[in-house]
Structure formats: structure tokens, C-alpha cells
Amino acid sequence: MKLVIIGAVAAGMSAASKLKRLDPSINITVYEKGKDVSYGACGMPYYVSGEIESDQDLVARTPEAFRKKGIDLHLKHEVTHLEPGNKEIRVHGLENDTKFSATYDVLLIATGASAIRLPIEGSELKGIHTLGTLEDSRRLHKVLREETIKKVAIIGGGYIGVEISETLRKLGKEVTMIEQEAHVLPKFSSMVGETVEDYLRENGVELLLEERVEKYTGTTNVEQVHTNSKTVDVDLVIEAIGVRPATKFLEKTDIDRLDNGAIKVNDAMETNLEAIYAAGDCAAYPHKLTGELAYIPLGTHANKAGRVIAERISGMDSRFQGVIGSSVLKAFELEVARTGLTTEEAKAFNSDSITIKAPDRSGYYPGATPINIQVTYDLETCKILGVEMVGEQGVAHRINVAATAISSGLTAHDVSQLDMAYAPPFSPVWDPLQTACNQIKCRK
Amino acid sequence: MKLVIIGAVAAGMSAASKLKRLDPSINITVYEKGKDVSYGACGMPYYVSGEIESDQDLVARTPEAFRKKGIDLHLKHEVTHLEPGNKEIRVHGLENDTKFSATYDVLLIATGASAIRLPIEGSELKGIHTLGTLEDSRRLHKVLREETIKKVAIIGGGYIGVEISETLRKLGKEVTMIEQEAHVLPKFSSMVGETVEDYLRENGVELLLEERVEKYTGTTNVEQVHTNSKTVDVDLVIEAIGVRPATKFLEKTDIDRLDNGAIKVNDAMETNLEAIYAAGDCAAYPHKLTGELAYIPLGTHANKAGRVIAERISGMDSRFQGVIGSSVLKAFELEVARTGLTTEEAKAFNSDSITIKAPDRSGYYPGATPINIQVTYDLETCKILGVEMVGEQGVAHRINVAATAISSGLTAHDVSQLDMAYAPPFSPVWDPLQTACNQIKCRK
Numbered sequence: 001m002k003l004v005i006i007g008a009v010a011a012g013m014s015a016a017s018k019l020k021r022l023d024p025s026i027n028i029t030v031y032e033k034g035k036d037v038s039y040g041a042c043g044m045p046y047y048v049s050g051e052i053e054s055d056q057d058l059v060a061r062t063p064e065a066f067r068k069k070g071i072d073l074h075l076k077h078e079v080t081h082l083e084p085g086n087k088e089i090r091v092h093g094l095e096n097d098t099k100f101s102a103t104y105d106v107l108l109i110a111t112g113a114s115a116i117r118l119p120i121e122g123s124e125l126k127g128i129h130t131l132g133t134l135e136d137s138r139r140l141h142k143v144l145r146e147e148t149i150k151k152v153a154i155i156g157g158g159y160i161g162v163e164i165s166e167t168l169r170k171l172g173k174e175v176t177m178i179e180q181e182a183h184v185l186p187k188f189s190s191m192v193g194e195t196v197e198d199y200l201r202e203n204g205v206e207l208l209l210e211e212r213v214e215k216y217t218g219t220t221n222v223e224q225v226h227t228n229s230k231t232v233d234v235d236l237v238i239e240a241i242g243v244r245p246a247t248k249f250l251e252k253t254d255i256d257r258l259d260n261g262a263i264k265v266n267d268a269m270e271t272n273l274e275a276i277y278a279a280g281d282c283a284a285y286p287h288k289l290t291g292e293l294a295y296i297p298l299g300t301h302a303n304k305a306g307r308v309i310a311e312r313i314s315g316m317d318s319r320f321q322g323v324i325g326s327s328v329l330k331a332f333e334l335e336v337a338r339t340g341l342t343t344e345e346a347k348a349f350n351s352d353s354i355t356i357k358a359p360d361r362s363g364y365y366p367g368a369t370p371i372n373i374q375v376t377y378d379l380e381t382c383k384i385l386g387v388e389m390v391g392e393q394g395v396a397h398r399i400n401v402a403a404t405a406i407s408s409g410l411t412a413h414d415v416s417q418l419d420m421a422y423a424p425p426f427s428p429v430w431d432p433l434q435t436a437c438n439q440i441k442c443r444k
Numbered sequence: 445m446k447l448v449i450i451g452a453v454a455a456g457m458s459a460a461s462k463l464k465r466l467d468p469s470i471n472i473t474v475y476e477k478g479k480d481v482s483y484g485a486c487g488m489p490y491y492v493s494g495e496i497e498s499d500q501d502l503v504a505r506t507p508e509a510f511r512k513k514g515i516d517l518h519l520k521h522e523v524t525h526l527e528p529g530n531k532e533i534r535v536h537g538l539e540n541d542t543k544f545s546a547t548y549d550v551l552l553i554a555t556g557a558s559a560i561r562l563p564i565e566g567s568e569l570k571g572i573h574t575l576g577t578l579e580d581s582r583r584l585h586k587v588l589r590e591e592t593i594k595k596v597a598i599i600g601g602g603y604i605g606v607e608i609s610e611t612l613r614k615l616g617k618e619v620t621m622i623e624q625e626a627h628v629l630p631k632f633s634s635m636v637g638e639t640v641e642d643y644l645r646e647n648g649v650e651l652l653l654e655e656r657v658e659k660y661t662g663t664t665n666v667e668q669v670h671t672n673s674k675t676v677d678v679d680l681v682i683e684a685i686g687v688r689p690a691t692k693f694l695e696k697t698d699i700d701r702l703d704n705g706a707i708k709v710n711d712a713m714e715t716n717l718e719a720i721y722a723a724g725d726c727a728a729y730p731h732k733l734t735g736e737l738a739y740i741p742l743g744t745h746a747n748k749a750g751r752v753i754a755e756r757i758s759g760m761d762s763r764f765q766g767v768i769g770s771s772v773l774k775a776f777e778l779e780v781a782r783t784g785l786t787t788e789e790a791k792a793f794n795s796d797s798i799t800i801k802a803p804d805r806s807g808y809y810p811g812a813t814p815i816n817i818q819v820t821y822d823l824e825t826c827k828i829l830g831v832e833m834v835g836e837q838g839v840a841h842r843i844n845v846a847a848t849a850i851s852s853g854l855t856a857h858d859v860s861q862l863d864m865a866y867a868p869p870f871s872p873v874w875d876p877l878q879t880a881c882n883q884i885k886c887r888k
Contacts (some may be wrong), residue, residue: 057808115818164706215769240872249887301873304860304861319861327866328867329863331869338865339863364487367498396840397838397844400865401841403863404845404849404854408848408853414851416748419744419765419769420844421781421782422744422770422772423486424487426840427840429484429743429744442772
């Protein structure tokens with residue numbers, strides 16, 4: 001049996017390693033367009049800032065380590081075509097410009113996603129960066145240490161934009177963040193966005209909200225960013241406006257994809273085509289709450305999906321239990337997290353939400369700080385549909401209590417009654433999540 | 445309707461306050477033996493250490509505040525007898541030595557528990573303390589600031605013993621902890637006990653394990669603690685060997701109690717006698733995993749049970765969903781937590797356990813420290829039965845993810861597949877709990 005994997009980062013390599021452990025007899029070939037494998041992309045802002053010393057620290061396993069395990073790994077090889085009828089792919093060796101075909105019994109598409117570039121005037125100027133790959137982060141790491149780079153504009157106030165704003169402030173840059181929506185972190189409720197905005201401003205980030213970037217100007221390098229109402233002088237730009245599934249090579253196939261190009265998979269990680277799996281940032285996963293496919297490109301899903309595929313190929317009946325929209329980020333000293341649906345996303349349900357502020361630990365214990373919590377729930381069933389939290393401490397793991405409760409279909413009353421561990425240095429006697437649930441009225 | 449509550453700390457006063465909010469027309473009378481109400485007993489070690497400045501900081505609400513809400517609160521009034529047939533109690537006013545009877549329509553027994561004293565020779569000597577009440581903590585706070593108190597022995601290495609050892613070291617005392625079991629924290633697995641012992645020793649606590657205290661000697665004050673093999677010179681002793689439900693006044697009634705005196709209640713917090721509820725440290729609650737009654741005296745249960753009683757009296761069908769054995773403590777800079785059953789307690793099930801060590805955050809992120817995790821699971825159903833964790837950070841809230849999973853009946857595979865929020869500063873891409881569950885083999 002010959003498994004071919006396209007893409008050697010989280011989904012691809014977690015499937016490859018797990019399968020080699022489960023069944024060493026399976027022949028595994030991996031083609032990777034870039035030169036890096038199996039790296040923790042989420043750590044890149046902290047490498048760029050210098051908090052993580054070396055780009056190699058982000059690499060979970062080297063190409064040599066994979067090869068030692070018997071995985072046939074080809075770097076700088078781009079798969080350009082798929083012919084599902086013949087179970088064949090066309091490969092382009094980028095280093096020596098070779099082209100060849102290869103066949104598979106089973107194929108895993110794990111090509112990830114690429115950073116979206118703004119298609120505007122001046123986008124060809126030098127000094128406009130993205131942060132999608134390890135190679136991107138190396139370039140940024142280097143250029144941000146140049147004396148001449150003082151003013152940086154971040155286009156987009158999402159996860160990456162907010163994280164990299166902290167990086168840039170740590171490196172002493174003047175930072176302007178430009179977001180076209182009314183608030184940063186548009187995938188959160190405005191309660192969270194507003195809290196984070198206060199924090200960004202306190203930390204010296206200039207915010208331009210509801211501003212659309214229309215063009216860049218400069219001679220060789222970008223020198224100005226022009227929005228619909230302002231001109232911002234810059235030495236460097238980082239575009240962080242989202243990612244697009246790297247699935248263009250599938251355009252001539254019948255593989256089912258969402259409008260943005262994400263490959264549709266079921267809970268077995270199967271595409272609509274026989275013997276073809278997809279996983280990672282190129283795929284759209286079943287959402288446990290909406291029942292629909294959701295494009296939420298995160299390393300956690302990639303790793304879980306890769307593992308499920310390996311287990312299935314080895315004969316187990318593993319299933320991916322679906323995504324529910326959990327994520328967390330650090331914004332300077334603020335922890336920002338969500339799980340389930342936001343109030344906005346939950347409008348398809350007969351839902352309501354409640355927002356409270358509660359201390360992260362016993363109010364009398366030194367160092368207590370407030371957490372803002374928004375809980376969205378189904379008015380009929382009283383099930384928790386979503387939770388958002390923001391605070392200086394005690395948020396990042398607490399959100400996973402909510403994630404577990406939502407995954408398990410718990411009601412507000414169930415959460416109130418959970419036997420949670422308590423001691424004054426860590427929590428009030430009613431955990432903040434329970435305090436919020438205690439105030440929800442729709443008890444079944 | 446007249447509700448009488450015996451005891452004015454967590455269970456009693458949470459029931460009283462909640463009920464006054466739900467139904468202001470109900471007549472509520474509270475008799476409290478001591479002079480303090482509604483205080484956070486779990487915070488006492490941090491008041492004794494001086495980290496919390498005032499004993500009043502531990503008081504959630506003053507007697508005056510309760511009285512303002514229309515609650516008829518009598519301090520220094522001990523209830524000495526219960527006559528369920530007449531719905532009558534006998535009360536002893538301790539201040540003026542008055543004795544009187546009072547009737548109730550509904551009674552809530554919330555008398556709490558008292559610290560167990562060692563019944564040995566010399567126990568009448570001065571300088572032997574316990575830490576059960578706010579008054580105890582005031583005495584300790586004062587005496588520990590005396591110059592002459594240098595050497596302190598703690599009898600018992602449970603939660604309170606370990607917490608107070610940190611307090612004593614912060615106050616510069618020489619500390620000897622004497623525990624009769626093989627390890628400190630005998631309610632945890634030995635993996636946890638051993639980790640905590642290393643930590644206690646590193647922090648200057650001398651440990652005497654498997655030593656039984658046989659007598660105290662001294663002239664007026666305790667001067668020596670004699671164990672089965674050693675004599676320890678001391679200036680002060682703190683006994684922390686556990687608590688006993690304060691239910692001696694019920695001995696002549698037919699109220700059902702466990703052998704230790706804890707009042708048996710069902711999930712409606714009802715005793716076997718009509719119109720009598722019990723809650724807090726004097727009661728034994730249904731355990732969600734074993735189906736049996738468990739005596740686990742903790743403030744979290746007291747608050748939940750008090751709230752359930754208030755809701756029931758006001759006409760709602762609230763139920764206490766049961767305890768599962770969750771707890772957490774701080775031992776110097778170590779976080780120590782458990783939920784569900786320990787490996788030992790789970791022996792009634794066809795169970796096994798797995799122990800792993802994993803970093804609390806991405807290994808490449810600065811400041812990562814290891815967490816030891818032991819997961820106990822049912823070999824037939826693969827459901828998680830218990831989790832214990834110990835580490836310097838990331839334990840106290842993570843244990844509540846496990847508590848939620850156990851409460852919801854999740855299997856190891858379910859936990860592996862949970863959509864947990866991830867970012868490198870907070871967790872590895874597979875949360876340590878998931879890494880442990882990934883290694884559990886009994887997949888259904």
C-alpha cells in the first residue's frame with residue numbers, strides 16, 4: 001500500500017508519523033513545496049520577537065528524523081496536478097526543474113493555506129510582508145532588526161495582526177494597525193474587541209478602525225499606506241488579512257470545495273473522491289454545533305485530523321468529532337479566548353447571551369484580576385452554545401472547561417453544578433464561568 | 445413559612461441569601477454557635493501568613509448585611525437538641541446562658557465540621573492549635589508573630605497541613621511535618637505525594653513519614669512531640685488530621701448518618717426526616733461516579749447545596765448533581781489537583797491508569813515547565829474515571845477540563861478529540877490531558 005501525502009507541516013506529518021508507528025509496512029511518500037517540515041507556525045510571532053531564539057526551535061522533527069523512520073520525504077517538490085481517475089499526481093521538482101508523475105493507492109492532501117495578499121496598487125513594492133510560513137518569519141526576523149525600519153503598519157486586526165503587534169512593540173517599532181471592521185478581532189464579540197483595543201492602545205499601538213487600505217506608494221520600498229481617509233508613513237508593512245486554502249492545483253478536478261477553495265471532508269476526513277483524504281488548513285471540517293462545514297484553519301485540527309487519517313488507514317474506525325470554534329491568543333499580557341459560537345454566529349438558534357465580570361481568583365487573594373465573560377445559550381434547551389473570555393490571567397485554560405461543556409451538550413444548570421476544583425489562589429468558590437451560568441434564567 | 449438554619453457559614457448563608465432573593469416573604473432565622481458568619485475558610489492559611497491583610501477580608505458578608513436583608517441572625521447561639529416530631533429545636537444562648545425552644549416549618553442543618561483533635565497524652569497542653577474556624581486563624585495569626593515561636597510541628601500532611609507548611613515557612617519558622625501514611629496528601633496517588641514531598645523538602649520542610657504521634661510533653665506549653673520512633677522539640681503544634689461533622693447534637697434523633705456522623709442527603713439535599721435539609725461540611729453527598737454517599741467537606745459543595753435548597757424551597761426542581769472528588773491546592777509554587785477517582789479508589793471498576801509528563805505550554809515557548817498527569821480510566825467503557833495533576837503552572841484550571849469531561853461521561857477518545865483552544869504561550873498543540881488520553885489503548 002502506497003500513501004502519498006502532499007504537504008509536510010502539521011496535518012501531513014502527524015498522519016505520516018502516526019501511521020508509521022501503527023503500521024511500519026506502509027509505504028509513505030511526502031511531497032512538500034517548501035523547504036521546512038513539521039514546524040509550529042503558531043510560534044512564529046515569538047521567534048520574530050526574539051523570545052524564541054532559533055527558527056529551529058519551532059521545528060518539531062527534522063526531515064532527517066522523518067527519513068530515519070522510513071518516510072520518503074521530498075522537499076521543494078510542488079504537486080501541480082491531480083488525476084484521480086489514474087490515481088496519479090504530477091510533481092514539479094523546484095530545485096532542478098524536473099517534472100514527473102507519481103501514483104498512489106491513497107492520497108492525503110495537506111497543502112495548508114497561503115496568506116492572502118491585498119490585490120491593490122503598489123502591492124509589488126518591497127517591504128510588504130506576510131507571516132504564513134517559517135520562511136516568512138525568517139525574513140521578518142531579519143528585516144525587523146534593521147535600524148532603518150522604525151514605522152510598521154499591520155493590515156488586519158485578527159489573531160496574527162494582534163500577536164504581531166506585540167512582537168513589533170517589543171522590538172521598539174512604531175505600530176499602526178489598520179482594520180476594516182469596527183473592531184479588532186472581528187471573529188469575537190465586540191465586548192472582546194473593545195477590551196483588546198483598550199489594551200493595544202495602552203501598549204502604544206495606534207489603531208485605525210473601519211479603514212480600508214486602498215493603495216501603497218513608494219519608490220522601491222513601500223513608503224505610504226493609503227486608506228480611504230488617511231495616509232500613513234511606513235518603513236514596512238505586514239499584511240495579516242487571512243489565509244486561503246492552497247488548493248488551486250485542484251481546480252480541474254471534481255473534488256468538492258467551499259467557495260474559498262477549502263476541501264470538503266466528512267468526519268472520516270474523506271473527500272468526495274475515492275481514496276483521497278484531506279486535512280489541515282486546506283480543508284473545511286464538520287462543525288459540531290451547526291452541523292455545517294466550517295473553515296477554521298488551526299494547528300489543533302490539523303494534528304487531530306492527521307491522527308484520525310493514520311488510524312483509519314491502519315484499519316481503526318476513528319472519527320473526527322468536529323470543530324466548535326475554540327481558540328485563544330495572547331495580546332500583550334491579555335488572554336483572549338473563545339469556544340463555540342459567538343452571539344452573532346448563534347443567531348440561527350433561539351439564543352441569548354449574558355456578560356459578566358468576575359475575579360479570576362478569590363477576591364481577597366492577592367493579585368486577583370477581572371475576567372470578562374460572555375456566555376451564549378439556547379433559550380429552549382438552555383445548552384451553552386458559546387463562551388468568550390478576556391482577562392489578564394486564568395482565561396486560557398478556563399475556556400477549555402467551556403469547550404468541554406459545549407462539546408458534551410451541557411446546559412447552564414449543568415455547568416453551575418459541575419464539581420470544579422477550587423482554592424483561593426486559583427478561583428473564587430464559584431468559578432467565573434459558573435457565576436455567569438448561575439445568572440442564566442432559562443433553566444429547563 | 446418559617447425556615448430555621450443552624451450554622452451561618454457557607455451552606456447556611458448561601459441558602460439564606462439566595463432564598464431571600466427568590467422569595468422575600470419567607471421568614472428565615474439563623475442560629476450560629478460562633479461569632480463569625482459567611483467567611484472563606486479556605487483563605488485562612490493566607491491570612492495567617494499575612495498575604496491577606498485582615499481577617500475581615502475573608503468575610504463575604506457581615507452579620508449586619510444579612511440582617512438588612514431581613515434574615516434574623518443569632519450569633520453565639522448553639523442548637524443543642526432537635527425534636528423532629530414537634531418540629532422544634534432547643535437553643536443555648538452562649539453569651540447570656542439563656543435556653544429556649546424554637547419551632548420551624550423547614551429546617552436546614554448546616555453546622556459544618558470541627559477539627560479532629562488527637563486523643564493522646566498531653567493534648568491539654570497549651571500551644572496545640574487547629575485551623576478549623578476564623579477564630580482559630582486569628583489565634584494562630586497572633587501567636588505565630590511571637591519571637592519565641594520558632595519550631596513548629598504540623599501533625600498531618602493533608603491539604604491543610606501542606607498549605608499551612610507554606611505559611612509557616614513564609615513566617616520563617618522551622619517546620620516539621622509528621623504524617624502517619626507513607627506519603628503526604630494521602631488522598632492523592634503516590635505519584636502526587638512524592639512530587640509534593642520533594643517540593644516541601646526543597647522549601648525547608650522536614651518530613652517525618654509513616655510516623656505516628658503518641659504523646660505531647662511539656663510543662664504548661666507543649667515542648668516535645670513524641671512519635672513512635674522520635675522526639676521532636678517544638679514551640680508550637682498545629683494538628684491538621686482532618687475534620688468531623690458537627691452533628692453530635694443529633695445523636696438522639698433518627699436522622700440517618702454515616703459512621704463519622706455525616707448526615708446522609710439525597711440529590712434534593714433532603715435528610716431521611718421530613719422537612720429537614722442538610723448541607724455543607726456536616727453532610728455526605730451523592731458521588732456521581734460511585735453512586736454512594738461521600739464525605740468530601742468542601743466550600744464548593746456547601747455553596748452549591750445551599751443554592752439548591754433555596755431553589756427547592758422556593759418551588760423549583762433543582763437537584764444537586766453530585767460530587768466527583770475535585771480539589772486543588774497550592775503547595776509553595778506547586779499546583780496540585782485531582783478530580784474523579786484516584787487509581788486506588790477506582791479499584792471497584794475494571795480500571796487502569798497511565799502517567800505521563802508533558803510541558804504546560806509549547807516546549808519551545810519560554811518558561812515551559814512539566815506537568816505530571818495520571819489518568820485513570822475504565823477498561824471496558826474507556827470512560828475517564830479520574831485525573832491527578834501536579835506542576836508549577838497550568839494545573840489548577842486544566843483539572844476542571846478533566847472534571848467536566850468526567851462529569852459528562854467522556855471517553856479517552858472523546859477527550860483526545862475535544863476542540864481545545866491552543867496558543868504556544870498556554871499549551872502544547874495537544875493539551876497534556878489529550879496527550880495522556882492519546883496513549884490510552886482501550887478505545888471503544
